[in-house]
Amino acid sequence: MPMKEICFVVQVPLTERDYDRLGVERFSQRGYRVSFLDLTFFLNREVFEKKIITSMNYEYCCSINSQDDLDKFFAARKAQCWFLIDFTGRSESEVLLEKYLKDSKVIYGILCVNSIPRVRYQPLWQMVFSKKAWQRLRQLLQSKILPSLRKPLPVQFVIAGSLYDERKFPAMNENTKIIWAHTLDYDLFLDYRNHRDKPLIEGDYAVFLDEFFPYHPDFYLKGCPQNPFPSAEEYYDEMNRFFGIIERKLNLKVVIAAHPKSAYENMPSVFEGRTVIKGKTVDLVAHAQCVLCHGSTAVNFAVMFHKSLIFLLPARIKRQFYGRVIAAAANQFAHRPFDLSSIGLLDSQEVFKIDERAYERYKERFIKRRHTPQKPLADIVADVFDRIVNNEIEEQEMRRHEKESINR
DSSP, X not given: OOOOEEEEEESSOOOHHHHHHTTHHHHHHTTOEEEEEEOHHHXXXXXXXXXXXXXXXOTTEEEOOSHHHHHHHHHTTTTSOOEEEEOSOSTTTHHHHHHHHHHSOOEEEEEEOOOOOOOOOOOHHHHHHOHHHHHHHHHHIIIIIHHHHSOOOOOSEEEEOSGGGGGGOOOOOTTOEEEEOOOTHHHHHHHHHHHOOOOSSSSOEEEEEOOOGGGOGGGGSTTOOOOOOSOHHHHHHHHHHHHHHHHHHHTOEEEEEEOTTOOGGGOTXXXXXXXXXXXXXXXXXXXXXXXXXXXXXXXXXHHHTTOEEEEBOOGGGTTSHHHHHHHHHHHTTTOOOBOTTTXXXXXXXXXXXXXXXXXXXXXXXXXXXXXXXXXXXXXXXXHHHHHHHHHHHHHHHHHHHHHHHHHO
């Protein structure tokens, strides 16, 4: 019988958050052993050396620190049929993995979910004179453009969620199967909808989708924009000024939905005494009167729970790449982000109105397509993988019978 193993390729150490949102327990209940191939050493050396992200202790997580480690990992699985799901963006890992994919029985695909709105880049004249733009161009050449000049190996499956995910599809052929599921956040929405816990906060409130902005580990990832704030104090001072104005205008207290990678327990005063809760973003959005945000994909929760949105644009990032990310997200709802000079114009009567068509359009583009199954992503994927495994068993049985017939 074929080994039922699913292995995720990751470019940063495995965290409990990714363990949960990738549905490891759910896959295990379906009879699959889930493993992780950690390529942090090759793809994000600074994260590896500085131990920026604390790794979860998981038995089947293999951290690759040398070419020999890769050889051993694939050699141990050379004779079996198994599934490899690339969670890195593929172009970064393809050069490392290509020879192994050609020589093994691995069924190889990519997880292509969690798209964001298309971002308007700088005008050409600004790019020509921008040192950072040239650095970014060099990084793109090294990590994406040069690898793409090689003829890529077509994937055997793509796990996708929404219409915008199609823009990131890798090389495919007529045999590539597209498994339509949804964004990873939708699993949390389904789980909450089935249990409906009591509100964590008494009374009416607005919730801020924190991004742990000055300290976020992504600032250390290869190819990611750099932190624009010279000091964390500058960012938090500006955000608290935003919150004070909003609280007065809307007569609502602001509650902070702390980012999963945040460490506010070590900095309790940064939000000036406001309630900070980590690991409960879904619950907080579900019962909020409105949602304050930058450009996080957690905007998905506001759409799923039908909450009005207020986009906040700190001055320091207005002309940075992430400023354009925030503007692109707001534009999906025909909104403009507020900065400190405009937040005072916030209309308390208009802010709670929702454009139904814009929300439905956003859901289709970035969360899930219409008519796709409303069940956990792991179950949708396992249903397809089960059929592949059963076909493999049937083929093995046919080969065994043919061999027995020849021997007779």
